[in-house]
Amino acid sequence: MSFTTVFENIAKIMAQYWDVFLIRGVSMTLLLSVITVFFGSILGSLFALGRRSRFAPLRFLIVAIVEVIRGTPILLQLYVGYFIVPQILSFAKVSDFTSISIALVINSAAYVSEVIRSGIQAVDKGQTEAARSLGLNGRQTMLKIVLPQAIRNILPALGNEFIMVIKETSLASTFFIGDLMTSYLTVKGRTYLSLECLIIVGTIYFILTFVLSKLVGLYERRLKSRD
């Protein structure tokens, strides 16, 4: 197997199956990632909020969820979601896509809640003291002083989370969800050309994440220059 044949095969595969990779695969991967990050951020914010609650059992519950999710493989969590979600929501007809999305959202929320927590902690304690010394209460201090500054730490980190999620959604192919990695399985099954298909899919993943990480970097630099 020479390099030239590999490239020839790639060209042939792309000529015939480009839409499977570039349209179905990419759109499904991006859709899954956007859903995961969007709802993961909302749920993650709620987790972060709950961890600051005065109600100790709620704090304990959230810490437990976050630790379990961070401490077990994501593939295992997807399996659990795949089997459990349809049973819990048995009244509705839940698609595999929904089950996997829910599992991914919960996983992402655990990481996002950590991102938010550390973003808040990174704001200098003196800021809180100055606000409190002016007579602001804890809530006003959080909303007007701490969170606006924490957002600057949190947004770039959320961008990086998005990049991580794009890669993690490839695990959804285990359940044939239709993402980019599923495209790989499909086309490989028809052509028996594993390496070529892997190169194609890998390149697409790389372009997606590379462009995104450059955008995040650009955004971070803009935030810094505003200070």
Next chain:
Amino acid sequence: MIKVVDLHKSFGKLQVLKGVNEHIAPGECVSIIGPSGGGKSTFLRCLNLLETPDAGQIFLEGVEITGKNIDINLHRQKMGMVFQLFNVFPHLSVKENITLAPVLLKKKTPAEAEDMAMSLLNRVGLVDKADEHPGRLSGGQKQRLAIVRALAMEPDVMLFDEPTSALDPEMVGEVLDVIKSLVKDGLTSVIVTHEMGFAKEISDRVLFMDSGVIAEEGPPNEVFNHPRNPRTHEFLSKVLY
């Protein structure tokens, strides 16, 4: 104005305040000097309950703020505080730094607050910086901003926690001048400082704090020129001023 009775505070095993009693009269300017770790800053931070005392009482204008069912936020509005590290709000403009608290706490309408902010900025020579962000200010400018930010709440007392310790030497003067003018106007002030010359010149009374107690107090002339406590004498002989 402020009365402190038998104040105790520990951080873990370290006992920082070991029974401090003090009375600060309206219009008085009190400087607190002493070696590092003597409890000066902790004492000051206890006055507006940024640190919660372990035991003892603090009265502000006759109200015990260490008591139960006290809305400390209301009482903190009467006590302005200036920090060693300025702690200006970097995400707000210079003007917004000043107007935020009076507007949010409904002491002023936005228009009134803005007028006041501009006249305060004028007073400390920062009018042309009103719309800039604090990131562009020098240390001395930041500290002057922090002072007028506290003044915008029209406090009855100002607490200064080493206001010039983090400044480059050439900027110390401009900040001390602002504090001097406030004291001259009769604003009750408590100043923790290492600027001995300043403390001597400006204070009505000087407290020397060492090992968690007020080891000596009196008019600046007595404390600086005729210290009775050997610890005060030793401390002053080590400090250049």
